[in-house]
Amino acid sequence: MTSANSYDGIIIGAGQHGLILGSYLAKAGLKILLLERRLTYGGGLSTEERTLPGFYHNLHSINHFSISTTPWFKDLGLSAKMRYIVPRYEFAQPHSDGSALVFSRDLDETAANIGRFSANDAKTFREWNIKAEEMTKNIFLKERFAPPLSETERAEMLGKSVLGSEFLELTKKQPLDAVNELFENEYVKVLFLFKLSLFGTVLHEALNTGSPVGSLIRAFDLATGYELAEGGSWNLARSLMETFIANGGEFRNQTQVERVIVEGNRATGVELPDGTVLKARQFVASTIDVYQTFEKMVGREQLPAAVQQKVAQHKFTPWTLFGLHLALDEAPKYRSGAFDPNVDSALKYNVGSETIASLLEAHDQVEQKLVPTKAQFGAGALSVLDPRQAPPGKHTAYAWQVVPYDIEGNPDAIDGVRDGLADAILSKWREYAPNMTPDNVLGSYTYTAKEYTQELTNMRYGDIFMGALTSDQVMYNHFGYRTSIDGLYMAGSPCHPNGAITGGAGYIGAGVIASDLGIDPWWTPMDARAELEGLA
Secondary structure, eight states: OOSTTEEEEEEEOOBHHHHHHHHHHHHTTOOEEEEOSSSSOBTTOOEEOOSSTTOOEESSOOEEESGGGSHHHHHTTGGGTOOEEOOSEEEEEEOTTSOEEEEESSHHHHHHHHHTTOHHHHHHHHHHHHHHHHHIIIIIHHHHTSOOOOHHHHHHHHTTSHHHHHHHHHHTSOHHHHHHHHOOOHHHHHHHHHHHHHTTOOHHHHHHSOOTTOGGGGGTOOSSOEEEETTOTHHHHHHHHHHHHHTTOEEEOSOOOOEEEEETTEEEEEEOTTSOEEEEEEEEEEOSOHIIIIIIIIOGGGSOHHHHHHHHTOOOOSOEEEEEEEEESSOOOOGGGGTOGGGGGOSEEEESOOSHHHHHHHHHHHHTTOOOSSOOEEEEOHHHHOGGGSSTTOEEEEEEEEEOSSBTTBGGGHHHHHHHHHHHHHHHHHHHOTTOOGGGEEEEEEEOHHHHHHHSTTSGGGOTTSSOOOGGGSGGGSOOSBOSSBTEEEOSTTSTTOSSSOOHHHHHHHHHHHHHTTOOOSSOOOOHHHHHHTOO
16 A cells, blocks of 8 residues: 555654654665654754743753764764764762862873872772773673663673673662762762762662662763763754655654554554544554553553553652753852862762762652752753853853652642742852852743643653663563564663663664564664673
């Protein structure tokens, strides 16, 4: 059957995963239709002028983990369409006593900075960094872009090598215990845990449980880290869309999918609210969330009992982000600059949390559906590293603080604390950067789960990852690329390697679908089994 409404494959959702999946399969010669409910595309790759003209704010994704080295970034030739900035200083933590701890990409520099607080901690970090760099390069990044092996096979393969065995042991460690065992200085401990939490874990659970992903090693490596999309995160989305269209893909925005059509337990297309049917000859792929895919578009009654239960038990992160986005006359200037001048040049900051107890207190309060009583937040001033994100001589900055989705059980309660929380954040910021005064703030915008769940409906309950990154939902326990319905695939954040900007599920999904359709891929899909077999 060939018609204007008939395609080889239909992809639901034009976020990072849908764009990557579509680009690969369109280039493989398939007729691909990419559907998006919204006017725009890119999902969490959002850069907008929400304060004043010329000030560009990344409302969702800001820091992209080693994107320019991913297989899909290279395969799709994206370096010809955009540039990533790799900052020398990735993390900084100013302290109320005027000191600061700054992590550089350079081992000697970082060890020296840690050594200003503890010679023993500097020595420990140097020893662990050597292991972590090897584990990240040869295990973590390889598994990140390949379908995960079963728990048994993975353990068997990793156990054959010294490096693999050490990695497995590390995945069993509780981060809080590990940090307390390894380090003696409180500032050092806090920044390590802060770095780990920003990697994409639920902090409270990350502190007290191990993770099969092995994300604990990210607290120790330096060479592989976060990058900044020049001009704003949306430029990655733009580059991917240009690639998708150039490869022959078709994009339709403002197109809501009412249901996935299932005939004889096979997905054969989708139906729109006005009754229009779009046929899929070979597959339908969802890159959105579990709830909308299976509860709304497929219907629970068409799923086996085990899948119904898995959908019903899908867990979400217990916190959301309160974002304060600022247009500034000048960038934050930290008092700690006298201690370490590089504190003003970092990508990411831990502001206001100087003890493990304070971190735990904030997250305990959030779990009790309370706004943290003390402002402590992640922050950054991206225009310092990328002047394109603000007018000449001006700057942008942001602060992200964790808050409950439904304060005291009410999702609308955020409106009653919005202004007070913004003021508290700025007041706390001024304690560390005295120039963060009201007259330095040219414009401000608060962005909370109340807003972003309306714009991005797949972030159910304010969950920016579209599923809690707990051990029972990651790696070999992820939601899966193939579903119980023939021809229906999942290729979004509920799938390995899960939420945040990785592109992994779209990339892996392309290989899975190509294999099922008998298509010889024009790329070389990552094979975890082959990669792990090569470990020494």
